[in-house]
Amino acid sequence: MEELQHRVDKIRAGRTGLDNQLIDELVAGRISRREFIRRGTVLGMSLGVLGFLAAACGGSSTPSSTATSAAGAVRKGGTMTVGIIAPSAAVNPLTVADEGGLAVLGQAGEYLTWSDDKLNLQPVLAESWSPNADGSVWTFKIRQGVTFNNGQPLKAEDVAKTFKTHSDPKGGSSALSAFAGVLKPAGVEVVDDQTVDFNLDAPNGNFPYLVSSDNYNTIILPANYDYAGKYESSFVGTGPWKMTSFKTGAEVVYGKNPSYWQSGSPNLDTVTLKFYADEQPRVLALQGKQLDVVSQFSASTGQPLFNNPGVKVLELRSVAHRQVHMRTDKEPFTDKRVRQAIGLLLDRPALVQGLLNGKGDLGNDSPFAPVFPSTDTSVAQRAKDVEKAKQLLAAAGKSSFTVTLATWNGYEIPLLAQTIKEAVQQVGGTINLNVTNPSTYYGSAVFGKSPWLDSTMGITDYGHRGVPNVFLSAPLTSAGPWNSAHFKNSGYDALVKEYVAAIDVQAQKAASKKIEELLLDESPVLFPYFHFHMSGTQTNVAGVEPTAMGHIRLTKTGFSG
């Protein structure tokens, strides 16, 4: 016991003030072990140290997702076939914007950090990182002894060039919107051969997620890489896999990268990523034993797999969700009581059970999903209350109204729309559905030219992120480019700034509590649920590491038994 305490003290002596603050929270029981580990990785502490401290000082831990398949005893070598969503366009680190493309990028390419299935950050090409006192400058130490698969050694300037390109307004990068307001190209600084400094526009406590695998375009490429060139002919990168053949629209085959920096990895000899444009053929192929792994399917398409003993389903708690927006500047939603009423009409547990087969978390009309450590779970969960809804509508003088709801016909979205339509009918409202396809619904994605941003009511699908920052700002702040509810609330804007700048968990939670309560009160957007991310493998496959983002890491993958 004393020995243990001595070791803990030694560790604490060598850590910064912020780190020690975090440890204090853990000891005082104000955060759970899981939250401690997560926050700790953001601050740059290694998982090993965190694990030790959590065990030594920590209190309770909360259950997490049914992980990656355990990397138990796997045979060395072998060939595996993985079915993924077909990349929708050319695979180019600048322009990839879809799950298929990012899954391909993540094989031969690597990121500074890896955002894993538990939303922890693991060091990859960055060995360690830490913020300055107020979180406005983050310093990253780059791993040494790494070479690109074309022989070039990895240096700090390669990292700097990568991020300068993606944050450049003229660079044409799909990742530009992630860096807007956070980082400018001039803020990326090479301190020395091993160190890169990111000088941010404003303090940001969650910055390391922006340079992780969550920001899937940012695979580290050589400084002399020509971004206008064809990535598909080279697949240059530092990752465990080396491209042997690539056939547009069909598949990409990888072999082991002999110069990979992690010795003994990867396990398999060859991996083939087969492209499938649709879910059903993918799932059928898994059942027909034509695929060893299937990277992503929805709860409804995957239904036949759940009770199938011949298949393993990997489930991840993800924060992907649907946003039901109501324009605060258009009738009948100008009065917040009407918006609250709509929120009270939804039977959320039934929605999760019915639309998602139970594979989801309840949403409480804010971006704060239960799985985020900074979510304040003490805020009461909104539940169905038809009587209260009727009262609110009557008080607002809107006992009957007609609205058009626009959205697109994918996944369970039309069913959600139908459910909302029927729920509203109960209280005298009429919703006319305008269900089209993604290109029509999103249009040009700017105000005035997009049903997504112009419609009075609509449903939009949002993908997973490791932290709620982008969900808090872009769709809900007054100047947010994705603000389909036209929600302009200066109090909210200020709270978001507070949250983003907060570095320690308690400060974040203080802000998040106020945000959650404000959003429940104003209800510009409904968040009915957060749906899980599911992949599947044959029973003899182990060590597959999917992420809710859509990545699928195959470094430790192999055949068991």
Added chain:
Amino acid sequence: MGRFVLRRLGLAVLTLWLLATIVFVGAHVLPGDVGRRILGPFAAPEAVATLNHQLGADRPLAAQYWDWLSGAVRGDLGESLSYRVPVSSLLGSAVLNSLKLALVAFVLVVPLGILGGIAAGLFRGRAVDRIVTVGGLSATVVPEFVSGIVLILVFAVQLRWLPVTAQAPAGSGLGTQLRYLILPAIPLVFVLFGYIARITRAGMVEALEADYTRTAVLKGISQRTVIARHVLRNALLPTIAVVATQTGYLIGGLVVIEFIFNYQGLGQLTFQAAQKLDFPLLQGTVMVMGIVFLLTTLVADIGYSLLNPRIRYGRTE
């Protein structure tokens, strides 16, 4: 004959040009934004503008049309806007794949259909006839997506006799490729069997009742020889006619089958090109379909007139 062919070829070129223009106009009716489609709704507008400029999608329509047309005439179909590879390379492999599938279907259905039609005609009114005729009709009207799904579920998932998808792994031998193509070919066989059998049957019946048959039988020649000599030759005619009229429809059927079986053929490519607003690719695929259709009808017409002396010297148009 030569003038006939030349005239048809000339008209075909005109038709193709019309087709290209129709596709171009249709594809640009709705204000579409290729850059936005590629980068998705959440990308920054500046990034979209940069990409559109790189792709040349922000130039005036007339300039884009002229560029494409002048290139196409020289055989250069441009570059796919989404995949950034030459359209011709994508088309090449897609057409090859679809051809393989169509070939397997034809090799299966033509003998089956002709045999069925002969049997139905020979044993007219009896059980065989009923089975072939009714069976053929029923099979024809089942939409390909229904038969395709049922086939996958029974033979690929439950019984595991055949693969779920149609694409054999790269470098597979002919035998393996064939194994992968059997299941997707069957819905096509269903659709065509009824027509071929029916017309062959009609030809059989007509030939059996014809004077020359009776004469030959009276002369002592066995019915079998008569059938072989006259009837079979007439059986080729309806097959060619069916091929000609059904080609356009078959190509459409390919879209559905390639979708279900995840097969990178012409149908699947067209589908994806339309969804992505990838104009060069879309125009390329529709051009190829047009060419295939026009060529097939031309060859069928020539073949028909060659085999049927009665119309060879008939008035054209």
Added chain:
Amino acid sequence: MSAVEEVSAELDARRGRQGRRAARGERWRVLRRSPTFLVGAVIVGFWIVCAAFGGLIETHSPFAVDVLHRFARPSSSHWLGTDELGRDVFSRVIEGARGILVVAPLATAIGTVAGTVIGLVTGYYRGAVDDVLMRVVDAFLAVPAVVLGLLALVAIGPSNITVVVVIGIVFTPIIARTVRAAVLAERELEYVQAARLRNERSPYVMFVEILPNVTAPILVEFTVRLGYAIFTLATLSFLGLGIQPPAPDWGVTIFNNYIYLTGGVWWPTLFPAIAIASLVVVVNLVSDAVTQVFER
């Protein structure tokens, strides 16, 4: 032409018309006695009743979600079982008839009307008009229905109107060709010459004189195309280009439910498939009977 010849030509024409009318009456009688026609007509009639009075037949609302009773097997409370949201399959199949039975005939009718007009014009005028129009027609003929559907989707966006337009456009060339061929034959007959000599205007000659005499092939084409329309509509809906959700269209329902077949849940897929097949088969039976009778 002398007055005598004029009068005799007119008498010929009238006799021709009467003769044709009489022939038409007789054809209908033969049709009514054909068993294939009767069977087909009865089943088509059943579906029409479903489309028109679906609300009275349905046991539940086709849209009522009942999460507690998902994937229920067919039973006395749900005759054809329930789907993944607990919705009653029987009611959804009945409700789905309306979409197809409105869109398919409408689209076929549009195609028939457009095709007839083009056929009449090109067959009557011939020359440059014929050449140009038929080339445009050929261009559309070279494009399969599904591909046209894709193009229309790109051009106009998905909706029920798009589907009607697409199928209409697909059928116009085929019908135009048939009508044109018929008109080419008719225009050489005496009653047409007579009308032109009477200085009747061209539209009159086309629509009043010639059209009634080519109704037989038009009718045949309409019934044949109707079967194709239903087939094509189901396929387009399956691909997402046809009738839009959340309408319980049969093609869409099959697309959403076929994946459950491997889990042993066959009823949400099988019954819409039977519905499509039955409708296409009987429409084909009817058109077969009509073809045989009217092409004698």
